[in-house]
Amino acid sequence: MMTNTEPLLSVRDLAMSFPGRRRSAPVRAVDSVTFHVAQGETLGLVGESGCGKSTTGRTIVRLLEPTAGSVTYDGRDISHLSQRALKPLRKELQMVFQDPHSSLNPRQTVARIVSDPLLVQGSSAADGRKRAAELMELVGLIPEHIDRYPHEFSGGQAQRIGIARALATGPRLVVADEPVSALDVSVQAQIVNLMERLQRELGLAYLFIAHDLSVVKRVCDRVAVMYLGRIVEIGAKEEVYAAPAHPYTRALLSAVPLPDPAAERSRERITLLGDPPSPAAPPPGCTFHPRCPKAQEICRMEAPALRNTAPGPARQVACHFPETA
Template identity: 85%
Template sequence: MSTPPLLSVRDLTMTFPGRGSRSARVRAVDGVSFDIAQGETLGLVGESGCGKSTTGRMIVRLLEPTSGTVTYDGRDISRLSARALKPLRREIQMVFQDPHSSLNPRRTVSRIIADPLLVQGSSAAEARARAAELLELVGLLPEHLDRFPHEFSGGQAQRIGIARALATGPRLVVADEPVSALDVSVQAQIVNLMGRLQRELGLSYLFVAHDLSVVRRVCDRVAVMYLGRIVEIGPKERVYGAPAHPYTRALLSAVPLPDPAAERARERITLLGDPPSPAAPPPGCTFHPRCPKAQALCRTESPPLRRTAAGEAREVACHFPETG
């Protein structure tokens, strides 16, 4: 018998109201479904505005889903009250994109890390001692406890953000673009840190990102989003080695290769135009206005997310997926 997933998301939808009284409602997330196993990292990738960060925020209930379910460890948490959700916040935490804007500039590092523990009932002495342990765990020193966020570099500030997320001993961490605001050299340090923490603490990650090179390094499986929907999901070896959706192929063709000869020789796929507005998505497959393979069926019928072949661990939402 297979082990149930730690997190199961089904048909998750988020609709925002338009800006004017007559404006169309914006469906930022449109029926997203995926699972995350204990100890697994799922990468969620796509262009800016595709809904990946909104999906992450709904999972930790910073945003209330319009519809759909979020099941954590066998329990539906998508409609829990704030009071019922409080104990579960120990187990589900978030790391934000911009480390400095996510840290309170008027609080010391000690208070920033200790606050989640104080909310959960720890004493001030216990919370400070735990904060010192966590700073060492993420590669900083206990002497940094009484400093303020502006005294740290971007990489150090993100380490503090990670320490805060780990304060309550979570099992699942939603990392929303955790390295995109950092220098490339610092990105590698933070990625290595997150990998080490996962191995030592048994963490599961939802890793939201747009940098496909980083995702390939840290993730076990990859889900590709376009205009609020997942268009391809599967093991990273399959998604990167033989992408089945035209959008995935286009994204991967834009990732620079370290070998200049291979970079010059490979096919570069250029998509037509910009992504459509989620307030007025096109009929049929939402990718068809930009797709080089679009046919008449694509303009009228939305493809479901389905396996490309029997026994295939990957699912693709395309009428004419690549095979191989």
């Protein structure tokens, strides 16, 4: 997996807000998010639905214009580049979406869908069609099926087409937004295996957005946990899963089923109180404090910074009272 420690992507204090309804306060979907992804690395971005994972991914590839902060790709700040300036960089930054059928144009053939990114970059139709056939074979589909339409493929096959489209321009970084959550479990394993093989063969870096912690554990090198628009914990996969330091991370991991029935029955299950607050009206201080079993007065008054903490030199946690053992 990870082959280089130099950041290919650096995200610093990224924020993305949306206007509120009528005169209500803006919705701060992403709030001061900071992380990096190295060449050949897979960083998992996890959290509950609505925590800002997908918005973060879309802002990184500039499908959304960030409200604040910076996105640096390969040493260049792309946060506010014009669409014209972004065009040559889009070859190296691609995205795979959650629902394969809704992300593929039903009126276009697979040949056109997969070759479209190449046509935008100036390739001829003949070269695009040839490349589409090559990519179909690369992702495990029959090249002769490039003249079919998306509805003629299963969900897993359609996701392979989505991956082929993302690979058309030879990217270095792929943002995968819940790429297997809409698929059956058996098909999920096939897509995960495909993505791992493509990473080895092509040297890809992934930002892997998901809520399934079992899949993230299988795929990722490092894990970043989001809650209400902020990263509350980030570190190496082995460290985070073995000894989660943030109460929210501990609660998430306690909900992951264990393959051993005896261990599953005997372990502690952490149940969080209430529902996540609205990002339009987040609580003061630590946004997790209304649901946190360890919350104290300082948690209600002061938002904790994401800072290094044991165990692990690269482990960061945003908590006033993190677990350190």
